[in-house]
Amino acid sequence: MTIEKMQMQMTEKITQKVSSNGRIVIPKEWRDKLAIEDKNEVEMELKDDKTILIKKKTHPLEIEDNLFEGVAPFTEEELDEAKRSLFPSEE
Numbered sequence: 001m002t003i004e005k006m007q008m009q010m011t012e013k014i015t016q017k018v019s020s021n022g023r024i025v026i027p028k029e030w031r032d033k034l035a036i037e038d039k040n041e042v043e044m045e046l047k048d049d050k051t052i053l054i055k056k057k058t059h060p061l062e063i064e065d066n067l068f069e070g071v072a073p074f075t076e077e078e079l080d081e082a083k084r085s086l087f088p089s090e091e
Contacts, residue, residue, distance in 0.1 A: 026054070035073070 016024050026036065034056045036042065041057040059074060074082075 012030070014027060018024055026042075031037075036056050042054050043057045045053040045055075047053055059079065
């Protein structure tokens with residue numbers, strides 16, 4: 001196993017308190033690493049009834065293999081404009 005692969009398997013852990021309404025804060029450092037910004041959505045997955053996996057939700061047009069590295073993700077306005085151009089409403 002290469003050092004690069006070993007580094008990818010390293011896990012960062014923190015302890016967070018759950019608020020009275022069930023909220024948990026994702027640390028800013030982690031939000032920065034995952035490019036999670038205000039109003040982005042995250043996906044949560046319950047595994048084996050004991051582990052919660054939380055990951056940034058990606059739009060199907062966003063590719064995760066660095067094809068668009070350095071290019072900002074689509075904004076909601078850009079996605080809406082693309083939808084309107086592909087599926088014009090019949091007014």
